[in-house]
Amino acid sequence: MRVLKALFVRDAFLKIREPWSFLAAFVVFNVVVIAFWKHVRFTFVGSNLLEVCAELNVAFLVYMFLLCGLTALRSGGRKVFSIPVLFFPYVLTPIYAVILTWLRLPKALSFTIAFLHSILLSSEHDILILSARIATYGVLLMVVRHWV
Template sequence: MKILKIFVRRDDFQKIEDAWSFAISIIVFNTVIISFWRQFYYTFIGSNVFWKFIEMNVAFSMYLFLLCGLVAMRSGIQRAISFPLVTLPYIFTPIYALMLSWLNLPRGLAFTIAFIHSLLLSSKHDPVILSVRIFAYSQLFLVVRHWL
């Protein structure tokens, strides 16, 4: 029950300062890709899907390192260690997509809901970090809107 509180209460979310947060973000990213595997496969049809999967993981890791470096420069090392946990709400993306399809709404909004959920959990909205996150989300949404 303690783990579920971090999805709702910002204070509990900010208290997590463990080094395992980066591993959790990679697990969340891979869970989202596997849950949308058919769409991922159709996006990269005609190429080696395994290598594209690895390339996506490398690109996501570089994105996290960039954000963690920005957070470390702006807010300190302790915040940078826990920053990758802002990707945690994306674990609910397949559930959001299913619920939106039941309501006859565009399933692509599932990523928007998860993005807004992660913005609400982050404590400080530093303009530089927020602009990098919004740019990355807009690039993700350009691909995802064709998936769903």
């Protein structure tokens, strides 16, 4: 219940600093992959989809641990457990995609909405972490922009 509250209340979002959030971020990532499975399948045509799913999970974990390492270097180890919480708004990405489809807008915008939702909730001020997130978001958009 605290996670649902954290999706919409900034103070509740900033209070989550627990180790279970790593598992929750992993689950959120897999929910997004499953929601967009048709697009993922067409993006990686001719390859083993289980391998692709495993590679995507490894890439996500490397990215998350990179952000955790940057956070530990910049602001201390205690704040590291709040990094996986940044991925919680992405669980709403499939819902955003359905709403955008109803409005006849591109589905790729659902990732933009989730990214902005995450940025607004986290209020991250460290320029290094913010630039790493923006760069990764740019790479993600290069992949999902042809899903339109």
